[in-house]
Amino acid sequence: MRYCAAREAEVDKKGKTSETLAKGLAILDLLGVEDAGYTLGEIAARVGISKTSAHRYVNTFCAQGHLARDPRSGLYRLGVRTVALALAVTERNELVRVVKPLADDAAKRHGLHVDVGILANDSIFLIYRKDSPDTRAFRSFSYASALHYLAAGKAAMAFLDPGPLRELVGRLDLVGKTERTITDRETLLAELALVRELGYARNNEESLPGLIAIGAPLFSLRTGAVIGAVSFDSSTATYSMKAFEDQFAGYLVELAKKLSAVVSL
Incomplete structure (x- = not known):
C-alpha cells in the first residue's frame, strides 16, 4: 500500500498518468505475451528502463505474487496471483x-x-x-x-x-x-x-x-x-x-x- 501511495504522488496536477506505474504495467504486458519468460536484462531492454529499475519492479511483483522467477534459468514469468486475477475477470x-x-x-x-x-x-x-x-x-x-x-x-x-x-x-x-x-x-x-x-x-x-x-x-x-x-x-x-x-x-x-x-x- 505504501508503494502505491507513493506513486500516486507522481500523477501531476493536469491529471496525466504516472510514467512509473505505466512502466510497471508494461512489464506485466510483456510477460503476458511470452510463455517462455524473460531474463532481467531482456525485461529492461524491452521496456526501456535500467536493469536497476527493472530489478526493483520485478522484486515487487514477485513479492506480491504477480511474477515468479525460475531459480534455475533466472527467467521471469507471470505468477499465480496474476493468473488468478485473469481467471476472476474472465468469469465475472x-x-x-x-x-x-x-x-x-x-x-x-x-x-x-x-x-x-x-x-x-x-x-x-x-x-x-x-x-x-x-x-x-x-x-x-x-x-x-x-x-x-x-x-x-x-x-x-x-x-x-x-x-x-x-x-x-x-x-x-x-x-x-x-x-x-x-x-x-x-x-x-x-x-x-x-x-x-x-x-x-x-x-x-x-x-x-x-x-x-x-x-x-x-x-x-x-x-x-x-x-x-x-x-x-x-x-x-x-x-x-x-x-x-x-x-x-x-x-x-x-x-x-x-x-x-x-x-x-
Missing part, C-alpha cells in the same frame, strides 16, 4: 458474459477456433477465446498484440477514420513474424483498403507458419466507431486460405454483427 466480466454464448455457439457449429478482441492503445486485446483441436498446437495472440499481422487486428484497423488510421500505421512497429508478414506501411494501407472493400481481413500465415485466419470488425451501436474484431482461425493442414475464406467469411461477418449488438462500448 460483463463483456465476457455477453460475448461467450455467441462465440461458443459459432465454434461448436463450425468446428473453428474463435477469438474476440477489443481495440485499444494500438493493440488488440483478447477478451474471449474458444479454441479448437485444429489450433491448439499454435501460440495464438494474447491480451495485447501488434495489429498488422493478425486478422482481428487488421479488421479493426481498417475501419478507423482515414486520418487516425494513417497515424496509427505510422506509429506501428511493423515487425515481421513470418516471411508473409506485411512490413511496408504503404502495402499495409493498401491491404486495409481491400479489407474495407471485402468487409473482413485475412491472415495467411502472417503471424505463425501453418496458421490462417479471417477477421471481421465489431462496431459500437452507440457511436458507430470500430471497437474490436472477431476472428476464425484454422490450420493449413485442414483448409487452404481460399477454401477457408470462401466457406466461412459470410458466417464470420454475421457473427460480428451479432457481437456488435451485445457489446456496449
Whole structure:
C-alpha cells in the first residue's frame, strides 16, 4: 500500500498518468505475451528502463505474487496471483458474459477456433477465446498484440477514420513474424483498403507458419466507431486460405454483427 501511495504522488496536477506505474504495467504486458519468460536484462531492454529499475519492479511483483522467477534459468514469468486475477475477470466480466454464448455457439457449429478482441492503445486485446483441436498446437495472440499481422487486428484497423488510421500505421512497429508478414506501411494501407472493400481481413500465415485466419470488425451501436474484431482461425493442414475464406467469411461477418449488438462500448 505504501508503494502505491507513493506513486500516486507522481500523477501531476493536469491529471496525466504516472510514467512509473505505466512502466510497471508494461512489464506485466510483456510477460503476458511470452510463455517462455524473460531474463532481467531482456525485461529492461524491452521496456526501456535500467536493469536497476527493472530489478526493483520485478522484486515487487514477485513479492506480491504477480511474477515468479525460475531459480534455475533466472527467467521471469507471470505468477499465480496474476493468473488468478485473469481467471476472476474472465468469469465475472460483463463483456465476457455477453460475448461467450455467441462465440461458443459459432465454434461448436463450425468446428473453428474463435477469438474476440477489443481495440485499444494500438493493440488488440483478447477478451474471449474458444479454441479448437485444429489450433491448439499454435501460440495464438494474447491480451495485447501488434495489429498488422493478425486478422482481428487488421479488421479493426481498417475501419478507423482515414486520418487516425494513417497515424496509427505510422506509429506501428511493423515487425515481421513470418516471411508473409506485411512490413511496408504503404502495402499495409493498401491491404486495409481491400479489407474495407471485402468487409473482413485475412491472415495467411502472417503471424505463425501453418496458421490462417479471417477477421471481421465489431462496431459500437452507440457511436458507430470500430471497437474490436472477431476472428476464425484454422490450420493449413485442414483448409487452404481460399477454401477457408470462401466457406466461412459470410458466417464470420454475421457473427460480428451479432457481437456488435451485445457489446456496449
